[in-house]
Amino acid sequence: MIKKAFKLVAVLFLMQLFISAGFAPNYSNCKGEANAGGEKSHLIKDGKGLKMDEKVAKSDEEWKKVLTAEQFEVARKKGTEPPFSGKYNNFKEKGVFLCVCCGNELFGSETKYDSGSGWPSFMDELSQGAVRLHADNSHGMVRVEVLCGRCDAHLGHVFDDGPPPLGKRFCINSLSLKFDKRD
Numbered sequence: 001m002i003k004k005a006f007k008l009v010a011v012l013f014l015m016q017l018f019i020s021a022g023f024a025p026n027y028s029n030c031k032g033e034a035n036a037g038g039e040k041s042h043l044i045k046d047g048k049g050l051k052m053d054e055k056v057a058k059s060d061e062e063w064k065k066v067l068t069a070e071q072f073e074v075a076r077k078k079g080t081e082p083p084f085s086g087k088y089n090n091f092k093e094k095g096v097f098l099c100v101c102c103g104n105e106l107f108g109s110e111t112k113y114d115s116g117s118g119w120p121s122f123m124d125e126l127s128q129g130a131v132r133l134h135a136d137n138s139h140g141m142v143r144v145e146v147l148c149g150r151c152d153a154h155l156g157h158v159f160d161d162g163p164p165p166l167g168k169r170f171c172i173n174s175l176s177l178k179f180d181k182r183d
């Protein structure tokens, strides 16, 4: 209780700072920028009435309420599930893989293939803009990070060793996905 009250005071204090510093007190943009690395996005309190092309930005506390600890660690904190551990690694049902955070449609089962890497692998995104790519130079490697195009959830990485014709391997954590079965 005390911790919560303290946080509230801290937030109010920060808002006061913004306003007194002459920034437009547009709360949704401040919040979005803090969560999405400077990109413009809207603060959405819940998924109701949300268009699929609208950005979703929530605080860590809000994400923790809708994700398991493992999902939060991977999708919001850029963690990686151990290889061969994910529930979609050897998964062959027909349907669409959605973002575990916001439900954005990311990958179709028809582009899923067995790369042998230990993580679900896809040849392409479901539609253009479903995912967003971002240079990732962490851990002493040069990689391209794959993020949800809608809520910036960390999904995995994309490599150039995939099958033809595209030659792409979207290497995705099961923990960042949920599945919608379709015929």
Ligand SMILES: [Zn+2]
Pocket (backbone or CB within 6 Å): 099, 100, 101, 102, 103, 104, 148, 149, 150, 151, 152, 153
């Ligand atoms: Zn998402």
